[in-house]
Amino acid sequence: MTVSPPAVGNDRPADPPAPVPADLPTDLAWGATWPSLATFRTLALDRRVIPVVRRLLADDVTPVGLYRTLAGGRPGTFVLESAEVDGTWSRYSFVGVNSRATLTVQDGRAVWLGDVPVGVPTGGDVLDVLGATLEALRTPAVAGLPPLTGGLVGALGWDVVRHWEPTLPAKAPEELGVPEVTLSLATDLAVVDHVDGTVWLVANAINFDATDERVDEAHADAVARLDAMQRALASPVATPPAVLADGPEPELEFRTARDDFEQAVRAGKEAIRDGEVFQVVISQRLDLDCPADPLDVYRVLRTINPSPYMYYMCLQDADGAPFSVVGSSPETLVKVTDGHVTTFPIAGSRPRGATPEADAALVTELLADPKERAEHVMLVDLSRNDLVKVCVPTSVEVVDFMAVRRFSHIMHICSTVVGTLRAGATALETLKATFPAGTLSGAPKPRAIALIDELEPARRGIYGGTVGYFDFAGNMDMAIAIRTALIRDGRASVQAGGGIVADSVESLEYEESRNKAAAAVRAVQVAARLRPGPA
Template identity: 35%
Template structure:
């Protein structure tokens, strides 16, 4: 029996914020993703679903089975259902081992979280047209009456509930860094020593900051989508954990035609105080031999990862050293593409490429081991990946950077940077602060220790 998606257009225009507050605000298992960019009409997807937590040596195989179970009959357009997945960085304990040697570290307590969406609402930003979606059996067996009843309830809720003011209160946040700047300098020194000794070419050293803030997860998301828009923007509630992401970096994108793409970011400069200063910093980034070398190392690493699952003659560098500008930083981005070889799927690509080289360094396996020794705590969700496993078996995953994690009554933010032999320590310290700035300021932190 073919499983397919059914749709109903709502009777009145609306916004994503109105849909959230009328339908989903109290849900503890929620997906709210904002999609924008040159190749996609701007829209939002909101939905509730069933939360799955996968762990142990079979976590990725369990994810494969869940993905296949949620596949749909192929549609001409992309359907906003399927799986929303959050992959913790600690999954590297599995992906970097040979299958026969897989084991789960004793201190690995961050599962792979998956929300299976069987219902959702998409909202077109320009027209306000909202569409309800539901997964179901074929036309004869689908309960159209139940779906129509659901749509009427949504329309009634939208008509009767006022949207809270969009003004976000100014919080008074207090930040506690896991590592002081002197401690971070020590990790940089360790990284440069390892590079000098030939153990690695590049190492991505990270830290985290914990913030006490009055902002809720939806308030932070509402603020960031206005002041810090990004290609990968979402509020995800995952039981007792919420994450608000404004990530600029594409980890893996798998098209229906089996084309695999990654867009690693390596190289950062802050935005300038004036247009002239901003242009100077952008040019400095583009012409920096150090930043180009750092970026090229990760491009080469990702090419090698792709060669594990892609046809050899299909892997190529489609773009090299391109500057992309965001609200607080300029970043140096490259693009690697390939076509999956016969017998491989999205999970195989994930296994070959995770964790992303831009968050580890090169060579990847040795870099991860060294970083585990130096960093003063586990990364958890930060520097892993999140995104869609679509029901047509295509995939869109972002890097979990520029992301706030709400859990245990506090907010945690990870940040860091790639270290090479030519790294200037003061510049690397400042980069940590630049990358965390927009999130920390939104959470009410007025003074950033790393600057």
């Protein structure tokens, strides 16, 4: 048995969890380690993943500071955070400190970098390997711990849909050079609890060799990793306050000329009139130099555009080349928690108003726009149909319909659709049922996806895919990869689009895509001008 990272599982979330031999004590003292060696031995009898944890009073640390001190930009590390629409920050921030392995893809086949658990295939279709990994390492959750203490964390790009639907065309060239799947098997985390001012240090012991040997060594190894993290926190990496320096900002380069984008919108409308689709989402990519540290891009983005999903991920491709994914997405693709499934379709938008009065007028205008309402209703129906594939049909319902939510640069019409997983259905099957989001493809999905391949000049890469995690207890939480910058080799790419319907106006669709890209683009430009402030 050996030690390893956090990951969110995808197995049988609808099944009742197995009995938990020992739960976390409610009175775990600051600085105490759980489980004890004796409890660890008991847990190891029927678990392949055991989180070994220590809780510290650390009310003066920040997630970014923790990342700098403990992770330092290594591949397979990350920051995951969340803020509500009103600006209230969620309870937990998750910092991925180390990864034991990375699951990715090359030439259409799965590739593992690092240590591979016994019983997990090392080749073949990457999604089959993902499912087998979650099956092999499935472990009940431990009550009392933060919601993410271990799992597969990373990104699945737009083109992963072709692993499920191999007949879909793939004519557009691939220009960004990132794999369609990159998931890190993170070994160690630091979780900030903003409510009680504590930090949970987590070192996962993973039984990589599927034997009952070296159990005591695995516990000792996990405790040693906790000790190392705690020592590092005693000497944090200093991050001086930053100021905005004078100077030019990186210039935008548009992958698609405005005339070409508007022509693609017209072609989409023709396909709608011909009955091929009801809606299709046309997007454009904006590229710019990124001389800044990607973590600084994240620092700016989380400040100017707090969103339900905020993420900084340092990932790697099959050759070990690093790249970063930085985003603040407002939209869940799908979330599975203890067998309960949730999606939050978003469609219909306006830019924010310059004054409260202008903002209110834009809300009224948005909700009165028949084009925006029709688009939103269509996508809510699509979400319901997606969930019926894996949920008890009678459990699927819309619980929040057409609420307007405001973000820093834009407002959206949002709804919530929920359901209960059928017995035996898995989180990975749920992802398949909902991917890609109808808000990023259009409907019907197969023809809309094919049309996108025809009308957009290059493959989408991360854009329109999903970013998040699977844990080993059958849960997952996946955001749609929008409002996101892909950063590699000193270049950043941001993509955005909008849903085209029969009465779409080409010029307005172009401006909408620019508005949606604004926050991520601005974060890259501002980060390029950050400098350490005077001492």
